[in-house]
Amino acid sequence: MRPETPRARTLVLDVREWRGHRAGQHVDVRLTAEDGYRAQRSYSIASPPLASTLELTVERLDDGEVSPWLVDEARPGDEFELRGPIGGYFVWEVPRGGPLLLVAGGSGLVPLMAIERLRREAAPDVEATLLVSARGPGDLIYAAELEGSAVVAYTRERPAGWTGYDRRVDRAMLEEVAPPPERRPRCFVCGPTSFVEVVAEALVALGHHRALIKTERFGATGG
């Protein structure tokens, strides 16, 4: 267990007979109560394919059922069911190359981090731009790891002396940060629905090819 923020933590899982995954995929987690009641939700895999353990980073949804248990209750040695890996579209593999544009809103960073970690380990020559939107420093997961390698935009609270972006991701920001459309970056956008809509539309408006923009929407699934 690794705390990431007051509302999110990373669970390091020992999965029997895990057959490996691709960066960007997710798993279904199923919890079973003593009375037999079962609840199932999807969570993105944070660890890259080459890692020896499987890691999920989960953010607590206050009205959720599964995420509060994963973030607040689970402790080393607990067992639950896992199914996956799932999803064959929102994935990146080394042979697909770059450049990469990874745009994350909140905990939408998790699958993009799996992609970024794979790139760093296995294909450091592939150019990547990682743009992360967070409400404030207390909401930024993987903060230490992102230091110096990601562009961060804080939408509500900023650290003292912050000179970076202090607004939501918009078209002007993407134009400044992203590789130009002529370089045909592979774009991965993950976050809440409204965030993904804005970013994907802005990328299209900037001339990025629709077929190169992959999206995954998070939240609002009651997790």
Next chain:
Amino acid sequence: MSPITRGFRRREPAGDDSRLPPGQHLVAGFPVLSAGPTPHTPLEDWTFTLDGEIDEARRWSWAELRELPAEPVHCDIHCVTSWSKLDTEWEGVSLDTMLEGIETEAAYVTAWCDGGYTTNLPIEDVTDGRAWLAFGYDGRPLEPEHGGPVRLLVPHLYLWKSAKWVRGITLRPDDEPGFWESLGYHQRGDPWQEQRYWGD
């Protein structure tokens, strides 16, 4: 047998969940899931095409579609990501109306969409009052992020079968996996049989 998860309890007291397929939970909102940017086709350019295993392809403009008899659809919807929403209100034209008078040997259909999305269905799942071309939701025009101007609505199957931004249906003799069906998701997707993924 599933292992008991220490300390995990049902959050809500057990209510009437007889309308909830296995592994699903209720949501109040209407989550959005799609694989790419939301397309925006102007209504004057919008058409719906029926082609494939028929003598002559048929095509409707937006105005022609709206002249067909529309009906209200009251249904529960179920997404493979495990949320369900009860008592949704739609308006649309039954696919039976679109297929009226067509003779075909087709056993399957592929729905195709703006943005390149496709999904495959047995023809029995889209006929006999089980599928609609929906353009209204909750008394208003269907929003683009939910598939407007027109999406397929096949509420008895998982929602990925209810293709957003649908532009046509191809009638086929054989079953050709669509977008998600090629990427590990079930060919039919019946929520009551929990047909989520390959092998279910």
